[in-house]
Amino acid sequence: MNQPALMSVEDEPLDDNFPFSGYPTGWFQVGWRQELEVGAALPLRYFGIDLVMYRDAAGSPHILDAHCPHLGAHLGYGGTVDGDCVVCPFHGWQWSPDGSNASIPNRDRPHQGVKLRSWPVRELGELIFVWHDALDRPPSWEPPAIPEFDDPDRYRPYPDLVHYWHKLRLRPQYVGENVVDAPHQQWVHRSPSPSTLVSFEPDGPIYRSKQEFTVGAGREKTWLTPDGPMEASLMGESWGVGVNLARYSGTDESLHVHCHTPIDERHVDERLTVLAAREPGEPDKPGKLTMRRFDFERYQFERDVKIWEHLRYIKRPPFTPDEARPYSSYRKWVSQFYLEADAQATP
Ligand code: FES
Numbered sequence: 625m626n627q628p629a630l631m632s633v634e635d636e637p638l639d640d641n642f643p644f645s646g647y648p649t650g651w652f653q654v655g656w657r658q659e660l661e662v663g664a665a666l667p668l669r670y671f672g673i674d675l676v677m678y679r680d681a682a683g684s685p686h687i688l689d690a691h692c693p694h695l696g697a698h699l700g701y702g703g704t705v706d707g708d709c710v711v712c713p714f715h716g717w718q719w720s721p722d723g724s725n726a727s728i729p730n731r732d733r734p735h736q737g738v739k740l741r742s743w744p745v746r747e748l749g750e751l752i753f754v755w756h757d758a759l760d761r762p763p764s765w766e767p768p769a770i771p772e773f774d775d776p777d778r779y780r781p782y783p784d785l786v787h788y789w790h791k792l793r794l795r796p797q798y799v800g801e802n803v804v805d806a807p808h809q810q811w812v813h814r815s816p817s818p819s820t821l822v823s824f825e826p827d828g829p830i831y832r833s834k835q836e837f838t839v840g841a842g843r844e845k846t847w848l849t850p851d852g853p854m855e856a857s858l859m860g861e862s863w864g865v866g867v868n869l870a871r872y873s874g875t876d877e878s879l880h881v882h883c884h885t886p887i888d889e890r891h892v893d894e895r896l897t898v899l900a901a902r903e904p905g906e907p908d909k910p911g912k913l914t915m916r917r918f919d920f921e922r923y924q925f926e927r928d929v930k931i932w933e934h935l936r937y938i939k940r941p942p943f944t945p946d947e948a949r950p951y952s953s954y955r956k957w958v959s960q961f962y963l964e965a966d967a968q969a970t971p
């Protein structure tokens with residue numbers, strides 16, 4: 625039987641209904657600590673801009689615009705590190721963490737008239753974040769300090785409990801809106817009973833919410849609930865539109881960190897980091913049950929992605945009474961991260 629041709633996601637029309645333009649302000653994950661060794665200089669491309677990320681000799685990470693102001697070489701392809709500088713692979717000019725020129729081979733002084741843009745960077749736990757602001761304003765808040773990274777009773781996530789999805793066709797905000805969307809749990813994630821959104825609250829650059837649900841509802845036992853159904857909760861925190869923390873309790877007490885970083889205005893790189901409790905008898909590496917839960921999280925996230933990659937954003941949805949307040953509250957909160965908002969669409 626002939627199958628109708630599936631439209632490639634790239635062929636679909638752009639989501640022209642989205643009420644904000646430009647890239648949002650905030651912290652965005654650009655990698656894991658272990659990916660950037662001392663002395664390494666790597667290419668990145670985010671916010672439509674080519675960047676170089678390097679780790680200096682003292683161990684600090686830095687991000688600069690990628691192209692050397694001398695004759696335009698990309699510092700992330702063959703660049704090296706000397707002290708706290710990145711060294712251009714083309715003629716050896718050295719660039720400081722603040723983007724200024726530190727030295728030129730065979731010259732007795734640096735060039736003072738040229739500078740690279742230097743991007744604020746933070747390394748917290750195993751995550752490396754960059755601050756993006758379209759007007760180049762300095763950070764007005766800090767990315768989340770995650771105490772679970774210091775908990776000796778949890779596995780170090782990298783490399784087993786992390787996952788990287790490259791170039792998903794979605795906007796960071798679609799992921800963020802999940803924190804106030806209790807009804808989708810039953811449909812997208814096949815939750816056997818409804819989830820209840822018990823609280824939602826903006827707090828400056830953070831948005832907090834709590835959902836309660838029953839795991840394994842209606843089943844004598846499942847692989848997640850061998851002792852029968854269990855009441856559980858999900859505490860969600862959005863830190864800007866780039867970072868979502870999900871803390872589960874009642875189940876495995878894990879923390880899931882989902883970070884979504886714009887490559888261009890229509891695509892993100894997504895990174896998942898799970899901080900899970902060490903299993904009895906599996907002190908060093910995640911055991912079978914932990915890995916099964918991790919794979920289950922990846923599977924569930926990919927079910928969301930299938931929706932998001934084909935979504936046409938609805939500016940004024942016909943909300944049910946339960947949805948109206950949390951969604952309006954979230955969408956109002958999110959407008960602070962964009963420079964240009966369509967006034968018609970913000971609640
Ligand atoms: S292009 Fe970088 S030193 Fe010449």
Ligand SMILES: [Fe+2]
Pocket residue numbers: 802808812813928
């Ligand atoms: Fe979801």
